[in-house]
Amino acid sequence: MINFKILKKSNKSRARLGVIKTPNGTIETPAFIGVATQATIKTLDSKETPKTGTQALICNTFHLHLKPGEEVVSKNGGLHKFMDWQRPLMTDSGGYQVFSLGFGRDYGTGKVSVSDTNIQMHANDTNKITVGHQPKDIRITNEGVWFRSPIDGRKLFIGPEESIKIQEKLGADIIFAFDECTSPLADYEYNKKALQKTHPWAKICLRAKKSKQALYGIVQGGKFKDLRIESARFIGSLPFDGFGIGGEFGGSKAKMEKMLSWVIKELPEEKPRHLLGIGQLEDIPKIIKQGVDTFDCTIPTHYARHGYAFISKKSNVAYEKLDMNKTKYSKDLSPLDKNCDCYVCKTYTRSYLHHLLKSKEITALKLLTFHNLFYFNEFVKKIRNEIKNNKI
RNA sequence: GUGGCCUUAGUGUAGUGGUAACACAACAGUUUGUGGCACUGUUAUCACGGGUUCAAAUCCCGUAGGCCACC
Numbered sequence: 428m429i430n431f432k433i434l435k436k437s438n439k440s441r442a443r444l445g446v447i448k449t450p451n452g453t454i455e456t457p458a459f460i461g462v463a464t465q466a467t468i469k470t471l472d473s474k475e476t477p478k479t480g481t482q483a484l485i486c487n488t489f490h491l492h493l494k495p496g497e498e499v500v501s502k503n504g505g506l507h508k509f510m511d512w513q514r515p516l517m518t519d520s521g522g523y524q525v526f527s528l529g530f531g532r533d534y535g536t537g538k539v540s541v542s543d544t545n546i547q548m549h550a551n552d553t554n555k556i557t558v559g560h561q562p563k564d565i566r567i568t569n570e571g572v573w574f575r576s577p578i579d580g581r582k583l584f585i586g587p588e589e590s591i592k593i594q595e596k597l598g599a600d601i602i603f604a605f606d607e608c609t610s611p612l613a614d615y616e617y618n619k620k621a622l623q624k625t626h627p628w629a630k631i632c633l634r635a636k637k638s639k640q641a642l643y644g645i646v647q648g649g650k651f652k653d654l655r656i657e658s659a660r661f662i663g664s665l666p667f668d669g670f671g672i673g674g675e676f677g678g679s680k681a682k683m684e685k686m687l688s689w690v691i692k693e694l695p696e697e698k699p700r701h702l703l704g705i706g707q708l709e710d711i712p713k714i715i716k717q718g719v720d721t722f723d724c725t726i727p728t729h730y731a732r733h734g735y736a737f738i739s740k741k742s743n744v745a746y747e748k749l750d751m752n753k754t755k756y757s758k759d760l761s762p763l764d765k766n767c768d769c770y771v772c773k774t775y776t777r778s779y780l781h782h783l784l785k786s787k788e789i790t791a792l793k794l795l796t797f798h799n800l801f802y803f804n805e806f807v808k809k810i811r812n813e814i815k816n817n818k819i
Numbered sequence: 820g821u822g823g824c825c826u827u828a829g830u831g832u833a834g835u836g837g838u839a840a841c842a843c844a845a846c847a848g849u850u851u852g853u854g855g856c857a858c859u860g861u862u863a864u865c866a867c868g869g870g871u872u873c874a875a876a877u878c879c880c881g882u883a884g885g886c887c888a889c890c
Contacts, residue, residue, distance in 0.1 A: 464853055485852070523852040535858095539851050577854080608852075645852090673852065704852040725853045732855055754845075784856090792855070 429601060429641040429668055431699045431720075437814055441691060441718035444814045447699055449515040449600035449641070451507060454482045456699065457715045457814075459807045460517065460723035461800060464490050466500075466510045468800070469728055470793040473511040479769070479797055480804030483515035485723045488593050489524040489585065493578055497596035505598030516599040517723075520590045520632075522606035522625075522645065522673065523704065525572050529562030530610035538611065538675045538704065539683075556613040558620050567607060569624055587628035591635040591642075599640065603671055604632040606645040611675040618649035626661050633665060641668035643701060646690055649674055655686055659693035669699040672719075680710060687717035708737060708746045708806060715810055716819060727799035732792045734784050737802045738764035746806075749777075751795065756781040769801035 430448040437443065447454040454460075461468050461476065463484040468476050476484070486506060491497065503509040506516055526538060534555075566573040571586020585593075590605035606625045609618050629644045636642050644667040648654035662670060672690055676683035683705070694700060702714050702722040714722060727737065734752040739745075749756070749763070759777035771780075771794045783791035813819045 460852095462853060469853080469855065487852080490853090517852095519852045521852095527852085537851065603852080671852080701852090706851060710851080722852095724851055726851055729850070729853055732853090733850075733857075735850095787856080789855080 428639045429699075431669070431697070433697070435814060437716075437817070437819060439817070439819055440716035442716050442810075442814050442819055443718065443720070444811060445699070445720060447515070447721070449483075451516065451600055452482075452514045454515050454721065455811065456720040457807060457811060458482050458721045459711075459803050460485050460701075460721050462723050462725045462728060463510070463512075465494075466491060466506060468796065469732065470789065470796045471800075475797065476512075476800070477514065479800035480808065481800055482804075483517065483721075484512060485517040485519055486510075486597070486599065487519050487521070487524075488590055488597065489519075489521035489574070491518075491597060492521070492585070492593050493576055493583075497593045501596045501598070507598065515601070517601040517701075518594045518597050518599040518603065519703070520594065520603040520605040520645075521585050522590075522603070523608050524574065525565065525567060525606075526608035526610060528574060528577070529565045529567070530556055530560075530612065533563050534610065534612055536611055538608065556610055556617050558616045560617070567624070569627075571605070571628075572607075587631040588635045591632050595636065595638045595640065598638075601641045601643060601669065602636075604629045604642065604644045604667070606647055606671075606673060608674050609647065609649050611650075613649060615649075615651055615654070618647070618651055618654050621649075622647060622654060622658055622661075626658070629662055629665060629667075633667070643667055643669040643671045643699075645671040645673045645703070646694075647674045648690075650676060650682060650686065652689055655689045656693055659690040663694045667698070669701060670694050671701045671703050673703040680713065683710070684713050684717060687714060687719065691718040708803070711807060712810060712819065715807075715814075727803045728796050731795035731799045734791070734795065735799075736763050736780075736795055737799050739766045739802075746802075751777065751780050751791075752784055753781075757785075763798055764802070767798065767802060767805070769798050771795075771798040771801075 431445060433443050433445045435444040445456040461481040461484045464487040466486050500506055500509050507513055564575050571584055574583050576583055587605040594602040605628050607621045609621050625647050644662040644665055646658045646662050648658040676686045699720045702719045705722050706714055706724050707726055734750060736749045736751055738747050738749060740747045756777045761777055762772040763777060764772050
């Protein structure tokens with residue numbers, strides 16, 4: 428059960444300011460949701476994470492089903508107690524793993540765009556995936572998906588009903604419908620057929636849910652306008668508590684904005700919208716202007732573990748990405764970001780962080796994770812203020 | 820003093836006649852509903868000087884430096 432209140436609508440864009448009330452606290456929107464796939468923000472514990480300004484987390488059904496299993500989580504008193512996070516919590520349905528462990532892995536592609544090297548590798552592969560194709564390691568049927576466990580190789584089936592049952596045992600405040608996330612390499616026909624699975628699955632998810640958890644439906648349709656609109660109309664007409672927007676967006680930022688503009692117009696105004704798995708810093712103002720209320724993204728935490736820090740820039744460019752592995756930081760006595768109020772920036776020099784990274788100390792990953800999350804949350808907080816002050 | 824062995828990218832090594840390989844480092848890039856340090860590139864006239872050969876890191880001679888054994 429959640430309650431979404433819109434406090435203010437921008438008159439310059441579709442952006443809006445709001446509050447999502449959950450049984451475990453509130454989320455001020457627009458909000459960045461931290462990715463805690465395995466029931467933790469990697470390197471941080473549940474006492475540290477709130478200090479980054481992170482309001483809510485999203486865990487993953489597929490991963491937690493495999494390890495430790497929803498029964499274990501349930502015996503621990505549910506996800507909130509298990510991970511000591513008495514704040515808003517979401518679980519992703521496992522639908523993304525249909526892509527990431529399937530065609531995503533087969534072709535080495537991300538979901539947003541095919542990277543430069545992959546563009547060359549797959550120059551002739553656009554629309555390569557068409558109706559009838561199956562990924563190597565998983566099998567997608569009308570009823571659900573047969574996965575092979577990355578842990579011990581055993582086969583396991585997850586369909587809409589299974590996903591909901593698992594998510595009920597996990598016990599997050601907001602759960603997601605099971606969907607098929609398609610690849611950027613999939614053609615129109617494939618995406619059309621995928622909707623013929625995702626849409627019935629959405630209804631099954633609604634019927635299967637017995638708990639009072641909030642359930643979000645997920646809009647798919649790839650980069651194709653009529654499919655996106657069809658999906659948004661269908662999913663938007665069902666009695667979900669909110670809506671996720673998933674899948675791939677045609678490879679460029681401009682197309683992502685366009686896709687959002689098609690979809691969001693079709694969704695009920697009064698319900699929250701969550702954009703799944705986006706965004707980089709430059710994406711965030713754009714998606715908020717399109718009317719996105721919450722979004723999750725691995726960028727701040729994932730990059731931190733590769734040694735990158737996001738910092739503010741003096742010039743008018745929004746931000747800068749520092750690779751703290753570079754030798755040039757070995758004697759740099761300045762903080763990561765002198766405009767940042769997080770304790771990492773108040774305490775340590777770049778020189779120290781560089782040293783920790785080169786020494787392969789896990790503290791390096793922790794400090795960078797903390798700073799990056801803090802930076803992202805501050806970034807979004809500023810945008811909330813801009814909406815409040817009629818600037819966007 | 821005599822005999823033997825060694826010298827290949829910043830570092831450590833592979834390569835015993837056909838136009839230099841690997842690891843780490845360095846440098847440049849990638850990462851969007853998370854494989855916890857990944858991926859993709861770039862970087863050497865093979866100690867120096869001669870010689871043999873169509874062809875030399877590779878064979879021969881000399882020089883320099885290093886290691887070992889013996890007197």
